[in-house]
Amino acid sequence: MAGGGVVVQGGAKNYEGGVTSFVLVTCLVAAMGGLLFGYDLGISGGVTSMDQFLKDFFPKVYRKQLNKGHESAYCKFDSQLLTLFTSSLYLAALVASFFASVVTRMYGRKMSMTVGGISFLIGAIINGAAVNIAMLIIGRLMLGVGVGFANQVVPVYLSEMAPAKVRGALNIGFQMAITIGILIANLVNYGTAKISGGWGWRVSLALAAVPAILMTVGSFFLPDTPNSILERGHVDEAKKMLQKIRGTPNVDEEFQDLYDASEAAKQVHHPWTNILRGRYRPQLTMCTLIPFFQQFTGINVIMFYAPVLFKTIGFGAEASLMSAVITGVVNVVATLVSVFSVDKFGRRVLFLEGGVQMFICQCLVGIMLALKFGLRGEGTLTKFDADFVLFLICAYVAAFAWSWGPLGWLVPSEVCALEIRSAGQAINVSTNMIFTFVVGQVFLSMLCHFKFGLFFFFAGFVAVMTVFVFYMVPETRNVPIEEMNRMWKAHWFWGKYIPDEAVIGSSNEIQPNKTA
Numbered sequence: 001m002a003g004g005g006v007v008v009q010g011g012a013k014n015y016e017g018g019v020t021s022f023v024l025v026t027c028l029v030a031a032m033g034g035l036l037f038g039y040d041l042g043i044s045g046g047v048t049s050m051d052q053f054l055k056d057f058f059p060k061v062y063r064k065q066l067n068k069g070h071e072s073a074y075c076k077f078d079s080q081l082l083t084l085f086t087s088s089l090y091l092a093a094l095v096a097s098f099f100a101s102v103v104t105r106m107y108g109r110k111m112s113m114t115v116g117g118i119s120f121l122i123g124a125i126i127n128g129a130a131v132n133i134a135m136l137i138i139g140r141l142m143l144g145v146g147v148g149f150a151n152q153v154v155p156v157y158l159s160e161m162a163p164a165k166v167r168g169a170l171n172i173g174f175q176m177a178i179t180i181g182i183l184i185a186n187l188v189n190y191g192t193a194k195i196s197g198g199w200g201w202r203v204s205l206a207l208a209a210v211p212a213i214l215m216t217v218g219s220f221f222l223p224d225t226p227n228s229i230l231e232r233g234h235v236d237e238a239k240k241m242l243q244k245i246r247g248t249p250n251v252d253e254e255f256q257d258l259y260d261a262s263e264a265a266k267q268v269h270h271p272w273t274n275i276l277r278g279r280y281r282p283q284l285t286m287c288t289l290i291p292f293f294q295q296f297t298g299i300n301v302i303m304f305y306a307p308v309l310f311k312t313i314g315f316g317a318e319a320s321l322m323s324a325v326i327t328g329v330v331n332v333v334a335t336l337v338s339v340f341s342v343d344k345f346g347r348r349v350l351f352l353e354g355g356v357q358m359f360i361c362q363c364l365v366g367i368m369l370a371l372k373f374g375l376r377g378e379g380t381l382t383k384f385d386a387d388f389v390l391f392l393i394c395a396y397v398a399a400f401a402w403s404w405g406p407l408g409w410l411v412p413s414e415v416c417a418l419e420i421r422s423a424g425q426a427i428n429v430s431t432n433m434i435f436t437f438v439v440g441q442v443f444l445s446m447l448c449h450f451k452f453g454l455f456f457f458f459a460g461f462v463a464v465m466t467v468f469v470f471y472m473v474p475e476t477r478n479v480p481i482e483e484m485n486r487m488w489k490a491h492w493f494w495g496k497y498i499p500d501e502a503v504i505g506s507s508n509e510i511q512p513n514k515t516a
């Protein structure tokens, strides 16, 4: 039986209180963290395709790129140093996310946002002023620290603030902000490439300071989440915050569940060893495999290297940057589709449809490149061919953007109970970063060696992950965080890992004023 389809309906509680404007505003500010990340993801591809930037920092690549006659199209940009500029950020983010998890737990969600914003700001300044490769890389590392903090804290913040019924949509605010950040970066590159004098790349890199300031300033005004306040032992304050964000004094039932979960969490002194215990095997698996798969959709091949890729297949410099803008727009619009459908149709439908669509598009791009460039990487695309490739890439980006993009953050963050949430999120972010780094670092040389086969390589992964979702990922739509264990318990495979007493309802009732 395809047990992945288990949906827990009866278990979902309808807590009182709706989406208050207070929740919306706080979530909007918090989602700015995603802007930081997105701007960085989107900016490096355009910058590394700008002639002056290559001349200044990577003269060898620049010469190779001009040397049309001797080089296979697939290998024009193959340089480990060039990819290190892009990917070093994700290595720093990886290391930072572990520190961020401690800060998030001990000092609250707000503090992590402030730290992230400030280091991001420093990185943007160093990058904009760079005069050598060392400065470029150091700047990228600082940006990485910012991204590590932001990615650790923002999804958790959003899940904790949102009422269960709109948690999906609000959490996707994070991915939405990432895609808007990418699009802004694409537009900025398109504009700065035209600046005469060749210093446009500086503007591109320095403008990252804008989202950094937004997030830093925003974080001073944000309240902490009730869960985080409780986690640090302030019961009354936590309840007041819950009443405030739900817009009703009647929050006893929800608060009791939060309280129970928080008490249970306090018994756990080592969230890291905890998440390794058998009963958290489903969560550990989701927090590792989902981000791994998200990156092995190959999405960042497009996000990092779209301009380079389009140049490789014969687009002109301006057309390449324009094409990146087009994929950026598709990315934002398709993420919106997810916002409006994730709580209506659920996560699994999006995952599965997205997977099939990505698979088809990747295979067709691989076939097109095989036919037009063959193994030797020589050939050209007609206008029609080029338009068709661009169309396929847009359809692929759209599929990613309503499935693995947002769900890659949403599902791992919503399946973890409080006692493992920081650890689970840290694993999610770091796995995402490791593989963002890996794909970022090896793509240009993979393209050089695998040639058109690269697209089949990623298509293979997409097939595997779609099957994985079908069998192993249960539907989490409408399941309050505190009720997740009930859902795992009902799953054909994961059920055996969940002890009976882990299912809430059988928990001890600690508070004297409990009403439910």
Ligand SMILES: OC[C@H]1O[C@](O)(CO)[C@@H](O)[C@@H]1O
Binding pocket: 041, 175, 178, 179, 182, 294, 299, 300, 303, 331, 401, 405, 406, 408, 436
């Ligand atoms: O929108 C695309 C972007 O989304 C992410 O997968 C994060 O969820 C990034 O790695 C990618 O660049």
